[in-house]
Amino acid sequence: MSIGTTNARPFLDIKDLTVRFETDDGIVQAVTESSFSLEKGKTLGIVGESGSGKSVTSLAVLGLHRTRSNAKVSGEIWLDDDELVTATDEQVRKLRGGKMAMIFQDPLSAMHPYFTVGAQIVEAYRVHHPGVNKKVARERAIDMLDRVGIPQPSRRFSDYAHQFSGGMRQRAMIAMALINDPALLIADEPTTALDVTVQAQILDLIRDLQEEFGSGVIMITHDLGVVAELADDVLVMYGGKVIEKGPALDVFQNPQHPYTWGLLGSMPRLDRDVRERLTPVKGTPPSLINLPSGCAFHPRCPFAGRNGERSYTEVPLLRGGTHSVACHLPPEERTKIFQQEILPIL
């Protein structure tokens, strides 16, 4: 798979990733031509509502669609010098859990109920370190449990997942994901099932561990607050497409896409005065089987008519430099709308 000398390619580079599922109801266009990249030691936040394609993207990176015969993945996924879309199952299996690992949303269903937490962590380690004996692996697992802040790790090693609380379970899963020092860590809604005080602990832990291990992290969430806490770069997805991406500070302070405006206007914020009313995005997210023509957001976009018929007929491309956006509105007009109509109500 190696393509020889090192080049300027980012550590994780995804080009035109498309994922489709063939179902009885038609073809589900889960992800359409998404491109993005991530450097080591950085965090990329992927935001979007349910059905926006954010989880499918991450599962594609890990090659978890391979077992599903109805899934079609195309495009390129480069992790260092390996291309993952065309790689063999065996090659991907070697990377999965080793060089790239994942933290799932619901740790109770992600862990096996019949095996102890410790045994599952040891297994994850020994799969990628075949020569290591059980005792060493056990010590390593206990050390990892300790690192993620589980009290009395040598005792908890022999507990089952159901004996852990929600926060502890998520910590154990992080320990399992990090046991092989992955260079890429994907966290899919890692704190959604947790209470806020526990969420704060887990986000803190991910931040510290990232500093320590220098991994690249993809943080998938619907919570803009969580993204603002952790991410260096932000990707906003809608209807299976990347509609805005850029440095976190830019995207939050100078959002460009009307959907991003809508997301920001939808949420009540503790750091602002109480507004009389929230300004939600009208309508509902589109069906991925039958995406609207042109810009997928046009049925919900208050500005769709302002630019002639293009919104209804032509798919907008992602344009711009480091901060890019897929919208037909000309940049000057977008800035004007944002300053005059959106900023005052955020």
Next chain:
Amino acid sequence: MSENLLEVSGLEKHFPITKGLFKRQVGAVRAVDGIDLQVQAGETLGLVGESGCGKSTAGRLFTRILEPTAGKIIFEGQDVSHKSVGQMRPLRRDVQMIFQDPYSSLNPRHTVGSIISAPLQIQNMPTPQGLKSAVQDLLKLVGLNPEHYNRYPHEFSGGQRQRIGIARALALRPKLIVADEPVSALDVSIQAQVVNLLDDLQREFDLTYVFIAHDLSVVRHISNRVAVMYLGKIVEIAERKDLYKNPRHPYTVALMSAVPVPDPARRDKAQRDRVLLTGDVPSPINPPSGCRFRTRCWKAQDICATEEPPLVTRLDDPASHLTACHFPVVEEETVVGRRPAATPA
């Protein structure tokens, strides 16, 4: 505004834990363990807390879906604490509930029409315009297409289902609606639509809400008064602006500081100001003595273990601001539990 629609005092709900052949009781989950509060007509009372704090059980007691172990529930001057199902029925007109999960709270085999008309039929409500058009009016009211009368719940999205649940709760024109996490299962953009809808309906029908949620920012948006619960007890209750401006209970302070702020520019400040609680919520089977929060509190002293702090006005707070803490947090206080600037490896 000043008249109390609902009053509870000393309210307790203990779920027994049984063991062995004869179901001998060996303990109890003290889900709600002595709460007092009043809900005034026309207001929205927010009830916040983390999972397992008893907020949902409290909501189910207010609507008398559950019968309290001890204490009193007084609705419009009438003691309803131990009324039978039959005796409660006339009162059900006035108290309705909206549930969290719009998937499990609607019967998948019933059409939307029969789901929304069920309360009208059970209560024998007169519908001068006919049952069908009464239901269609309700559908219109909550922003759904009245033509969808004959559809089944699976044909709707999560947000639309939640609207169906709201229409059902509204059918009898109740006075009090207890909404248990009505928006937490919804996407952000849909959440705002439902919050605005609840706002509009309250204005139109003079509704009183008890709004149960774990999301402090949504609760702040919608409530006039907010009560914070921890392990079956109310630890702090106040007018919205007082609570969010001067939180007194260390738990309230920790809870608020834990909410992520959607502004990367303030990231460092938010992290610096964050109170990181250690450990988990203790078990409600065997709660800590004295103050229940003391095991995770950075201000705890000996008295906290021996003496339970009463829920009273502290410091120079207004009379409506009650806090159950021996050492309430004062403004500008340096909080000891804050995250150290550099984390040791």
